[in-house]
Structures are given as C-alpha cells and as structure tokens.
Amino acid sequence: MNGISRVLVANRGEIAVRIIRACRELGIESVVTVSEADSESLPAKLADRAVCIGPPAPMQSYLKVDTIVAAALGTGSDAIHPGYGFLAEQPQLAEVCAAHGLIFVGPKADDIRKMGDKLYARKLVGGLGVSIIPGSELVCHLGEAAEAAEMVGYPILLKAAAGGGGKGMKIVEQPEDLRTLFDEASVESLSAFGDDRIYVEHYLPNARHIEVQIIGDRFGNVIHLFERDCSLQRRYQKMVEEAPSPAVSPELREAFCEAAVRIAKQIGYENAGTVEFLLDQDQDRFYFLEMNTRIQVEHPVTEMISGIDLVKEQFRVASGDSFSVSQEEVKLTGHAIECRINAESPNAGFAPCPGRINEWKPPAGEGIRIDSHCYSEYFVPPYYDSLLAKLVVSARDRDQAIQCMQDALASFVVSGVDTTIPFYQFIMKHPEYLSGKINTRWIENSLLKEYEENEGNQFR
Amino acid sequence: MEDAFMEGIDQDDVIQILRMLEESTFDELHLEMGGLKLVASKSGKKASPAEGMKSDDGESTESKVAVEPTVQAREERPDIPQPSDIEENGFIAIKAPMLGTFYGAPKPGAPPFVEVGRLVSEDDSVCIIEVMKLFNTVKANVRGRIAKIYAENGQMVEYQQPLFLVEELEGPAEMGEEENAS
Numbered sequence: 001m002n003g004i005s006r007v008l009v010a011n012r013g014e015i016a017v018r019i020i021r022a023c024r025e026l027g028i029e030s031v032v033t034v035s036e037a038d039s040e041s042l043p044a045k046l047a048d049r050a051v052c053i054g055p056p057a058p059m060q061s062y063l064k065v066d067t068i069v070a071a072a073l074g075t076g077s078d079a080i081h082p083g084y085g086f087l088a089e090q091p092q093l094a095e096v097c098a099a100h101g102l103i104f105v106g107p108k109a110d111d112i113r114k115m116g117d118k119l120y121a122r123k124l125v126g127g128l129g130v131s132i133i134p135g136s137e138l139v140c141h142l143g144e145a146a147e148a149a150e151m152v153g154y155p156i157l158l159k160a161a162a163g164g165g166g167k168g169m170k171i172v173e174q175p176e177d178l179r180t181l182f183d184e185a186s187v188e189s190l191s192a193f194g195d196d197r198i199y200v201e202h203y204l205p206n207a208r209h210i211e212v213q214i215i216g217d218r219f220g221n222v223i224h225l226f227e228r229d230c231s232l233q234r235r236y237q238k239m240v241e242e243a244p245s246p247a248v249s250p251e252l253r254e255a256f257c258e259a260a261v262r263i264a265k266q267i268g269y270e271n272a273g274t275v276e277f278l279l280d281q282d283q284d285r286f287y288f289l290e291m292n293t294r295i296q297v298e299h300p301v302t303e304m305i306s307g308i309d310l311v312k313e314q315f316r317v318a319s320g321d322s323f324s325v326s327q328e329e330v331k332l333t334g335h336a337i338e339c340r341i342n343a344e345s346p347n348a349g350f351a352p353c354p355g356r357i358n359e360w361k362p363p364a365g366e367g368i369r370i371d372s373h374c375y376s377e378y379f380v381p382p383y384y385d386s387l388l389a390k391l392v393v394s395a396r397d398r399d400q401a402i403q404c405m406q407d408a409l410a411s412f413v414v415s416g417v418d419t420t421i422p423f424y425q426f427i428m429k430h431p432e433y434l435s436g437k438i439n440t441r442w443i444e445n446s447l448l449k450e451y452e453e454n455e456g457n458q459f460r
Numbered sequence: 461m462e463d464a465f466m467e468g469i470d471q472d473d474v475i476q477i478l479r480m481l482e483e484s485t486f487d488e489l490h491l492e493m494g495g496l497k498l499v500a501s502k503s504g505k506k507a508s509p510a511e512g513m514k515s516d517d518g519e520s521t522e523s524k525v526a527v528e529p530t531v532q533a534r535e536e537r538p539d540i541p542q543p544s545d546i547e548e549n550g551f552i553a554i555k556a557p558m559l560g561t562f563y564g565a566p567k568p569g570a571p572p573f574v575e576v577g578r579l580v581s582e583d584d585s586v587c588i589i590e591v592m593k594l595f596n597t598v599k600a601n602v603r604g605r606i607a608k609i610y611a612e613n614g615q616m617v618e619y620q621q622p623l624f625l626v627e628e629l630e631g632p633a634e635m636g637e638e639e640n641a642s
Contacts, residue, residue: 036620052618053559061619066592067559074561074616096592376499 003319004028004079004103008072009047010093011083012062014371014390015297016043019081022311031075033068035061037381042373051075056383062086069096079103079318081311085385088294089116089164105318107271107293114267115291119161119199125288128266130259133278133287135201145182146175148200155203158182160189160196164290166236167192171203206439208279209233210245210286212260213302215310216269217317223327224257225306228298232427234350234443239420240427241298242337243305246398246436247281256286263291272299272314281439297340297390300371304336304394335401336394339409341372342386345418347455354382358416363408367394367401380417388419398436402428426451552602553610553622560589560596562611562623574624578606586624589617604628 006029009019016032020043023030032047037056044050051071054061061067063086072080080097082088082105094109106112115121119138126132136148138161149156149172158181160168168189170181182198190196208231216222229245230238244253260275274296276289299310308330313323344350357378362370372389374380380388393408395401406428412421427433430450432442490499556562564572564587573586580586580600589596608625611617 051559051616052620054619066594070560070591070616074559 004315006031006048006075006077006079007105007315008033008051008068008075008077008080009043009083010062010068010072010080011086011088012038012041012043012373012384013387014373015083015085015295016041017046017373018371019083019311020046022309022315026312026315028315031071031077033062033071035383037383042375042378049075056381058086058383065090065093065096068093069100069102072097072102073100077102079105079315081105081314082294084294084297089292091116103318105271105314106295107269107273111267111269112293115273115293116164117161118159118163118290119197121291122288124266125263128259128262130263131285131287133201133204133289136199138197138199142179142182145198145200146178149175149178152200152202155205157201157203158185158198159201160185160193161199162189162193162195162197164193168198169236204278204280204282204287205441206281207231208245208247208281208438209238209276209289209440210248210256210279211274211276211292211296212257213272213274213296213299213310214260214264214269215272215313215317215323216264217322218270218320219322220265220268221322222261222264222269223323223325223330224261225302225308225310225330226257226332227253228301230298231438231440232433232443233440234448238298238340239443240337240339240424241301242335242398242401243301244332244335245279247279252279252284252286259286259288263288269293271317272310278440297387298338300369300390300392301336301338304369304392305332305334306330307333334394334396335398336392337401337405338390338392339405339424340387340420341389341391341412341414341424342420343380343388343417344386344420346420346423346451347418350420352382352386353418354380354386355417356380357388357414359413361411361413362389363391363411365408367404368408369393388414388417391424402434422455423451426454550628551607552604552626552628554586554598554600554602554624554626556589556611556617556619556621556623557598558589558591558596559619560591560617562613562615562617563588563590563595564609564611564613574606574609576606576609579629580604580606580626587611598623600624600626602626602628 007023009016009030009032020030020032030047031049031051032043033053034041034044034050035054035056036052038044039052053067053071065087080102082093087093089112091109091113094104094106094112097104122132134152139145139148155171155173158170158172163169168185170185172178172181185198186196189198208229210227210229212227213225214222226243227245228241228243230241232240256277263275264273272295274292277286278289279286295310295314303310308325316324343353345353357374357376357380360374360376369392370389374388391408393401393404395404409421409425432438574580581603582601584600585597586600587598589598604626606624607627611623617623
C-alpha cells in the first residue's frame with residue numbers, strides 16, 4: 001500500500017480484529033493499542049505488536065489522543081486507524097496526526113468537525129435541496145423551546161447539537177411535558193458532550209432509519225454502496241441492520257443515494273462515511289438526519305451485498321489512491337442481515353452482563369460471517385461496550401437470509417454470560433418483522449412487551 | 461487446581477496425547493475430563509514469545525503444540541516480562557506510569573538522574589517520560605538501591621513497563637523512619 005506500511009490500530013474488540021485482518025491481507029504491519037484490561041485480548045494476539053497505553057478506564061487509555069499518537073510515533077507506524085467509537089470522530093486526533101506526518105485513516109479533521117455539529121449539517125444539507133426535518137435553530141431556554149415546538153408541531157424531538165447515540169435526545173408528546181424533558185435533555189447533553197446546546201425537531205412516529213454508505217477519495221470522487229435499513233433500535237441503539245431495505249422502491253433508493261453522494265461531494269468528503277435519513281412511511285418521503293464520519297459497526301452488511309471490502313477501501317483512499325471500483329461496478333446482490341450479539345440479559349431489561357465466557361461456539365456455514373474478538377474462556381471486561389459479535393448472514397433474497405439467520409442463531413452457543421441471542425430469535429420469527437412492517441419505535445413500543453410475555457413459555 | 465489436574469491425567473499422558481495429535485491429520489484437539497480442559501492446536505495460535513525469551517527446549521514454536529490448561533495458563537503467559545518475573549527477594553520494579561519516551565537525564569548531555577548502585581528514596585526523580593512534548597517526571601516511590609536499568613534512553617516505554625529494578629533497603633531502623641515520616 002502506497003505510503004502505509006505499518007498501522008496503529010487505536011481501538012479494541014471486534015473492530016480491532018477486523019482492521020488487523022484487513023492489514024494482514026494488504027501486507028501492512030499492524031500495531032494495536034491495548035489497555036491493561038485488553039493486554040491478553042484477541043487483537044493483542046493477532047496484531048504484529050500490542051502496545052499497552054494505560055489502565056482500563058477509556059479516559060486514561062483509548063481516549064487519550066497524545067498517548068495514542070506517541071504510541072504511533074514510538075512504534076514507527078505511519079498511519080492510525082481509529083475504528084469506530086473512542087476517537088474516531090474526534091477532530092483532534094485527525095489534526096494531531098496531520099501535524100506529525102501520520103496518515104489518519106478517516107476523513108479530514110475539518111469534515112469531522114463540520115458534520116459533528118448537527119445544526120451546521122442541517123443548514124448545509126438544506127441548502128443542497130435535500131429535505132431536512134422541520135426544526136429550529138438553537139433554543140437557549142424553555143421559552144424558546146416552547147415557541148419552536150409550537151412552530152414545528154408536536155410531537156417533537158429535543159436533540160443535542162453535539163449529539164449522537166441518543167444522548168440528550170427526548171421525545172415530547174405534549175406541551176405539558178416540555179419543561180421536565182427540556183431540563184433532562186440539557187443535563188444529559190452536557191454530561192455526554194460537554195455541550196448543552198439543544199434544538200427542536202418535528203418527531204416522525206412512523207419512520208424507518210435508512211443510511212447510505214459512501215466513500216470519497218482525495219480527487220473529489222464519491223461513490224455510494226447503497227443503503228442499510230437500521231430501523232430496529234432500542235434506546236436509539238441499533239440492534240438489527242439489513243441491506244437492501246425491504247421498504248424502499250428503486251426510485252426512492254436512487255433518490256436518497258444520489259442525495260447522499262451530493263452531500264459528500266459538497267464538502268469534498270474523503271474516506272468512508274454514512275449519510276443517515278429518516279424515511280417517513282406515512283408520506284413515503286425521506287429527510288436528512290445526520291452524517292457519520294467513520295466506518296460504522298454495521299458496515300459488513302454493505303460488504304455482503306456489494307462484495308466490496310470497506311476497510312481495505314479506507315486504506316486505499318487514505319494512502320492517496322482512488323477506490324478499486326467505479327460507481328457503475330458497484331452492484332447490489334442478494335440480501336444481508338446483521339444481528340449485534342451483546343453481552344446483555346434480554347430477560348433482565350438488557351442489563352450488561354460482563355464476565356468469563358465458558359463456551360463460545362459461533363455458527364459457521366454458507367453465507368454466515370462472524371466479526372468477533374471472543375473465544376472460549378475470554379473474559380468480557382466491564383469497562384467497555386457489550387458487543388461480543390456481529391452475526392451477519394447473506395442469501396439470495398430476504399426470506400432466505402432470515403431463514404439463514406434463524407438457523408445461525410439457533411446453533412450459536414455461548415455460555416457463562418447472557419447474550420441477546422434469544423431476543424434476536426424472537427425478532428426473526430415475528431410476523432411483523434417477516435413482513436417488513438416495522439419502524440424505529442417498533443421494538444420499544446410493542447416488541448419488548450410481547451417478548452416479556454412470551455419468553456416465559458417460549459424460551460424455558 | 462493443580463491436584464485435580466494431576467489426578468485425571470499426568471504429564472506423560474499429556475505428552476503422549478500431544479504426540480498423537482502431532483502425528484495425526486487434525487489441527488486441533490479439545491479434551492475435557494472433569495476439571496481438566498486441554499486445548500491443543502497445531503497452527504501456533506499463541507502469541508509469539510517476547511524478545512529475549514526462548515521456549516524451554518529452544519525449538520521452533522512453529523509446529524509445536526500449545527497446551528492451555530484452563531485456568532493456570534492465564535497467569536503464566538510469558539508475553540511481556542511480568543513484574544513477578546523480576547520482583548523477588550526484596551527487589552521491586554519502578555514501572556512506567558504512562559506510555560511515552562523514556563529519558564534517563566533531565567536534559568540532553570546532563571548526567572542521568574540515577575545510575576546502577578545509586579541509593580534512591582521515595583521522592584527522588586528517576587527519569588522523565590515524554591508524551592507529545594509534555595515532560596512527566598517519574599519519582600522512585602520506593603527506597604533502595606538501583607540494581608538494574610531496563611529502559612533505554614530515547615526509547616518508547618509502554619504503560620506499566622518495568623524501568624528500573626530497585627533492591628529495597630529494609631531493616632528495623634529504616635522501617636521505623638518510614639513510619640515516622642508518614
């Protein structure tokens with residue numbers, strides 16, 4: 001790879017494994033940063049070298065920009081891949097990399113900063129003729145929030161300007177609830193992002209979350225790799241993702257894919273990114289939601305239907321090459337579904353369940369892909385997120401993919417920690433999921449209750 | 461644990477099982493008997509030993525099978541020199557409080573903070589660790605005589621990497637002093 005011979009992988013868990021494997025296939029050496037809690041992890045074993053950067057707490061290890069750059073320089077790495085989460089969307093890391101002649105495998109610091117500001121992104125996208133959800137500018141106090149809410153119409157969504165991951169986000173159904181929820185949103189936003197700026201958006205009760213994978217090179221070219229439907233969420237956390245979306249016509253697909261490319265081209269976006277839309281199923285219209293300036297957890301779904309290795313493409317464009325394919329060569333083939341297998345107890349309100357995995361036997365076979373850092377006897381540390389594995393299947397069509405997912409889930413053996421596998425088994429058999437008639441609120445509004453009532457009979 | 465391990469199966473049995481695996485066409489072996497779990501693999505999945513460490517018989521580890529009795533192996537994994545390897549009989553290691561570049565002297569050309577044989581007490585500076593132009597002075601935090609210097613000037617050290625080995629100075633008088641001081 002032109003200009004990249006050794007990469008510092010500044011992440012952990014399954015994505016670190018994923019990046020290390022891509023490096024190996026590209027003939028790039030990998031150095032992985034580990035906290036004390038991860039010094040025996042699978043990434044540490046797979047990488048050419050593991051470097052201990054600090055104690056388990058992320059604030060003292062994976063989130064320390066200076067330490068990570070010092071580790072890159074000290075190990076003779078010429079690039080840093082941030083994965084997702086941690087420092088992936090911190091413009092400082094991209095900036096410090098540039099200042100030290102290191103290649104940041106991701107977008108330019110400026111693009112991260114621009115798209116990270118949700119209000120800026122709304123303005124930019126609105127100016128390109130892409131619909132944005134009716135909403136306000138910043139609201140500084142309750143009075144302004146109430147005014148804005150009247151203007152866009154209840155129900156409304158309070159959102160953090162610096163937002164992400166559902167933090168600082170509140171649905172307000174009626175004016176009476178505004179006071180309490182406004183305060184809650186401000187406090188949450190301040191503690192999550194150090195920024196309590198809030199804005200108001202009209203809330204769409206029957207929407208799907210559709211996102212378009214794009215990738216740009218430094219010559220101004222941008223291509224899309226179609227959409228992922230990530231409507232199955234719990235507390236704004238995605239649980240199941242699939243591609244293509246079962247609720248989208250070819251015309252609609254063309255329209256939002258084109259919009260995504262237009263947005264990325266406008267800012268001269270480089271590297272992999274995702275443009276998120278909400279699809280209002282009551283009106284069959286889509287609205288820009290936000291742009292994520294990183295490789296995403298659910299990227300394998302896109303890889304399965306396009307046959308394109310996104311992490312390798314990231315390295316290509318970061319090293320100054322263009323993509324390996326043209327837009328015309330990107331073909332959507334078959335159907336793919338991903339379930340995020342978490343160490344959580346679905347029978348106990350999805351409480352995180354860290355600890356020692358006794359037995360780990362992931363399914364294997366035609367069309368099954370597992371992205372994971374787990375193995376039998378692995379200790380799931382309590383300091384990080386609870387993702388154990390991404391179970392991804394692909395097949396000729398949606399029905400066959402669901403069938404494959406059902407079989408894969410049934411043969412997935414994990415003991416020692418609770419996992420979300422039984423919950424996914426419940427989803428994969430549910431008539432409303434099978435018929436594709438769901439929205440972003442479906443899990444929380446109806447499925448959870450059904451699961452609680454059913455699991456007693458069905459899973460014991 | 462050790463006893464349970466030895467009861468069902470002994471060292472010779474393990475060696476014999478491993479020989480059978482090596483001669484077989486299989487890549488992996490999983491054996492569970494009561495409290496014992498034996499996982500052996502031909503592909504050399506184990507991390508390569510750290511620099512300067514040799515496998516006990518000096519053979520290449522490439523085709524060697526790695527044996528991992530369930531719980532014991534975890535503590536014994538020889539990836540990084542563990543403090544327990546070097547800390548014994550009154551010796552204690554001063555470890556890096558952060559990842560960064562190690563400097564043994566306050567500035568280039570200056571005499572080093574410490575040398576082998578030097579006596580240090582808790583508050584004495586022993587080195588500097590630089591993280592992106594930020595210079596952090598590391599204190600000994602121990603009273604004793606510098607027995608070894610592990611870290612090399614200008615080299616990157618990892619978090620908790622042993623930098624110095626100190627021979628702790630004990631004795632009733634000094635212990636008493638310490639107590640008075642605190």
